[in-house]
Amino acid sequence: MSPTLRVAVIGAGRMGADHIQRLHHRISGAEVAAVVDIDEARANAAIAGIEGAVALTDAQAALDSPDVDALLIATPGFLHHDILLKALERDIPILCEKPLTPDAASSWEIVQAEAKLGRKRIQVGFMRRYDAEYAQLRALVAGGELGELLMLHHQHRNPDTPAGFTNEMLINDSVVHEFDAIRFFTNEEITSVQVRLGKATKNAPAGQHDPQHVLIETESGVLADVEIYVNALFGYEVATQASFETGIVSIGNDSGPYVRTAGKWGGNVTPGFEERFGAAYDTEIQAWVDAAAKGELGGPSAWDGYATAACCEAGVEAQRTGQKVAVKLNAKPSLYS
Ligand SMILES: NC(=O)c1ccc[n+]([C@@H]2O[C@H](COP(=O)([O-])OP(=O)(O)OC[C@H]3O[C@@H](n4cnc5c(N)ncnc54)[C@H](O)[C@@H]3O)[C@@H](O)[C@H]2O)c1
Ligand SMILES: O[C@H]1[C@H](O)[C@@H](O)[C@H](O)[C@@H](O)[C@H]1O
Numbered sequence: 592m593s594p595t596l597r598v599a600v601i602g603a604g605r606m607g608a609d610h611i612q613r614l615h616h617r618i619s620g621a622e623v624a625a626v627v628d629i630d631e632a633r634a635n636a637a638i639a640g641i642e643g644a645v646a647l648t649d650a651q652a653a654l655d656s657p658d659v660d661a662l663l664i665a666t667p668g669f670l671h672h673d674i675l676l677k678a679l680e681r682d683i684p685i686l687c688e689k690p691l692t693p694d695a696a697s698s699w700e701i702v703q704a705e706a707k708l709g710r711k712r713i714q715v716g717f718m719r720r721y722d723a724e725y726a727q728l729r730a731l732v733a734g735g736e737l738g739e740l741l742m743l744h745h746q747h748r749n750p751d752t753p754a755g756f757t758n759e760m761l762i763n764d765s766v767v768h769e770f771d772a773i774r775f776f777t778n779e780e781i782t783s784v785q786v787r788l789g790k791a792t793k794n795a796p797a798g799q800h801d802p803q804h805v806l807i808e809t810e811s812g813v814l815a816d817v818e819i820y821v822n823a824l825f826g827y828e829v830a831t832q833a834s835f836e837t838g839i840v841s842i843g844n845d846s847g848p849y850v851r852t853a854g855k856w857g858g859n860v861t862p863g864f865e866e867r868f869g870a871a872y873d874t875e876i877q878a879w880v881d882a883a884a885k886g887e888l889g890g891p892s893a894w895d896g897y898a899t900a901a902c903c904e905a906g907v908e909a910q911r912t913g914q915k916v917a918v919k920l921n922a923k924p925s926l927y928s
Contacts, residue, residue, distance in 0.1 A: 596684070596880050597624035599653035600663045601674060603637035604628075605753075606688055607665030609865055610876065611637050614663070617873055621661075621880040625653045650674050654681055661883055663876075664688060668763065672697045679704045679712055684883035686876065688716040690767050690903065691896025698900035699921060702893045706924040710887055714879050717771040717891040717899075719829075721874040724842035728833060729776050731840060738836025740777065743815035745769045746830045746843075748823040750863070758799050761819050762786070762906035766805055769817045770902040771895060772831065779810040780898060784905040785915040795822045805906060806915075826860030827867055843867075894927035 598614055600607050603626050614623050627647045628634035634646035645658075653659050654677050661684040664674055672692045678685045679701075691713070692698045705713055719725045732740045747765055756764070770781060787804040795801035802820035809815070830843030847858045861867045875890070882888045898920060905916040 594620075594884075596621040596661050596883055597659055598622065598661045598663050599625040599627060599647075599656070599659040600637075600665060601627045601650050601653065602664065602666035602670075602688075603630075603633050604665065607663075608637055609872070610663055610665060611641070613873060613876055615641050618876050618880055620884055621876075624659050625656065627653050651677070654678060659683075661685070661880075668693045672701065675701050675713065676704055679708055682708060682712065684879070684888060685713045686716060686879045687713055687896070689771075689896070689899075690763060691715050691893060691900060693763050693900070693903070695897065695901040695904045695919075698893070698897040702897045702924065702927075705893050706926045709926065711892055711926065712888065713893045713896070714882075714888045714890040715892065715896040716875070717768065717775075717895065718868050718871045718875040719768060719772055720775050720891055721878065722868060722871040725772065725775065725871075728831065728840055728842050729778075731835070732776050732833075733778070737838040737840070740813055740833060740835055742834040743773060743776065743813065744832045744834075745772070745815060745817040746828060747817060747819050747821075748825075748828040749821040750824055750826055752796065752799070752821050756796070756799065756821070758910065759907050761799065761801065761803055761821055762805070762910060763903045765821060766817055766819050766906060767899050767903055768829075769805070769815075769819075770807070770899045770906075771891065773807060773809065773813075773815050774895065774898065776831075776833070777809050777811070777813050779813070780920060781807055781809055781902050781918050783808045783915050783917050784902060784909050786906060786909040786913070788910070788913075792820075792822055794824060803910070805909075807902075827863045828861065829864075829867060892927055894923060 623644045625645045626634045626637045638644040638646050662678045664687045668690045785806040788800050805817040807815040833840045905918045909916040
């Protein structure tokens with residue numbers, strides 16, 4: 592491997608394009624070697640101004656290239672499984688955007704393939720773990736200075752959804768972050784998921800019931816609830832309030848400048864995840880590049896991707912049946928202990 596990590600980015604859509612700019616301008620120790628997109632014009636546009644980068648339309652060409660020594664996967668989730676297996680065969684570092692895969696069985700195949708390889712090659716794009724406030728809340732839970740953590744209340748609000756965003760994707764694409772955050776804060780697995788469908792907005796596309804209320808339990812009995820509301824129109828908001836025995840902790844509240852002018856007071860609402868988590872994405876990708884240079888990845892693992900996929904599967908069943916659904920996990924391979 593050359594001293595500079597030569598990264599192929601697969602998928603140059605909203606997230607991939609953002610990561611390409613990040614790798615090119617802000618991340619040290621890495622460069623964009625190739626961009627792959629089935630949309631050739633998009634791949635070409637994404638490499639504009641990046642000297643030495645090539646635009647490709649087939650992920651296999653990047654995997655076969657001797658000029659590529661790492662992969663950043665930012666295609667839609669249902670395409671991750673096949674690319675991941677091929678990249679594991681090449682035994683190169685991989686940053687895979689969430690979800691690892693959209694269901695537990697296919698995620699488990701990835702875990703098994705990596706466990707067979709015997710070293711961690713996959714980091715999953717759960718960037719919130721790299722947000723300063725998320726890390727602080729986890730440290731408060733672990734430190735115990737506020738007593739035991741009892742409950743978590745999560746709000747996950749998006750302004751709108753892209754075309755093709757299904758009812759299941761409220762769970763698989765959005766609540767998947769909350770499943771990971773709850774596992775991260777508590778350092779426990781999630782044991783059950785229930786979804787309640789109440790009054791719905793008329794502003795959601797056909798087929799989506801929005802918002803939804805997701806109720807979650809962890810191994811020690813911490814209760815968490817998530818309001819997932821993906822056509823909230825007003826802006827982007829991802830926040831958590833944690834109830835401890837001796838205190839309440841809130842993270843993720845907009846804290847920009849508070850302005851009074853022209854007879855009004857207030858501030859700006861965060862427009863989207865790029866602004867809300869921009870610094871976390873930078874830290875996430877830099878941590879991945881630094882770890883890749885040392886040989887073994889840390890960060891959210893394929894096991895975390897699998898465990899959250901199992902939560903999503905329970906969540907989608909709960910969405911359909913209205914029942915509380917147990918989360919079933921296979922035994923954790925020693926690679927992840
Ligand atoms: N971590 C986060 O906060 C975050 C935010 C947004 C998206 N994501 C994840 O990133 C991934 C991409 O999401 P997005 O919003 O950028 O989607 P997008 O639809 O904007 O982009 C996907 C891109 O993949 C390309 N593509 C499709 N099939 C391909 C193939 N076979 N080979 C190569 N390219 C192909 C499309 O042409 C498109 O350019 C998803 O897994 C999504 O869940 C994560
Ligand atoms: O793909 C996006 C992304 O993962 C965002 O971080 C999340 O807030 C959105 O709900 C989801 O649709």
